[in-house]
Amino acid sequence: MKGIVFTEFLEMVESKFGLETVDTIIEQANLPSEGIYTSVGTYDFNEMVSLITGLSQEVDIPVGDLIYTFGLYLFSSLGKAHPEVIQSYKSPLGLLYSIEDHIHVHVKKLYPDAELPTFKILEKTDTSISMIYSSSRGLYRLAHGLIEKTFEHFNGKADITYQLLKEDGTEVKFDIVQNGQ
Numbered sequence: 001m002k003g004i005v006f007t008e009f010l011e012m013v014e015s016k017f018g019l020e021t022v023d024t025i026i027e028q029a030n031l032p033s034e035g036i037y038t039s040v041g042t043y044d045f046n047e048m049v050s051l052i053t054g055l056s057q058e059v060d061i062p063v064g065d066l067i068y069t070f071g072l073y074l075f076s077s078l079g080k081a082h083p084e085v086i087q088s089y090k091s092p093l094g095l096l097y098s099i100e101d102h103i104h105v106h107v108k109k110l111y112p113d114a115e116l117p118t119f120k121i122l123e124k125t126d127t128s129i130s131m132i133y134s135s136s137r138g139l140y141r142l143a144h145g146l147i148e149k150t151f152e153h154f155n156g157k158a159d160i161t162y163q164l165l166k167e168d169g170t171e172v173k174f175d176i177v178q179n180g181q
Contacts, residue, residue: 003041012073025054064141071145092154128177138169
């Protein structure tokens with residue numbers, strides 16, 4: 001997993017729960033990297049699992065809720081780091097429709113060895129989109145947070161529902177219906 005994800009996660013933890021919590025979860029996780037990350041490095045996904053699990057125990061919030069919250073946070077920080085990517089879209093559905101063909105292509109240019117989820121578009125209308133999220137990591141709640149924040153960015157709202165197609169969350173169908181625009 002790319003180091004930028006780790007650094008952004010720890011920044012979110014610090015902003016929401018304080019530096020002491022960051023130190024606590026790093027110390028308790030007994031990480032091979034010792035919690036020292038660079039945005040361009042690559043680290044074992046199990047370190048992220050340890051950090052999220054430790055945070056969940058420390059703040060008494062379910063892991064899934066923390067992953068979702070991180071998705072909300074990550075959209076904003078990625079948008080600040082790469083505004084040109086988001087600025088090329090006029091609507092949240094346009095951005096979501098282009099995840100595979102544009103956004104992930106851009107990510108791969110920056111991070112060639114990044115392991116990204118895939119999004120297969122099943123159906124798209126002017127006000128809705130249905131797609132299948134697939135990832136061996138099962139971080140569909142992160143995707144949910146990113147999707148929700150996409151609408152917020154464009155001053156929109158949507159009903160976002162998901163259905164686990166595989167129990168472990170590695171394949172999930174998202175149905176998104178834009179409201180009132």
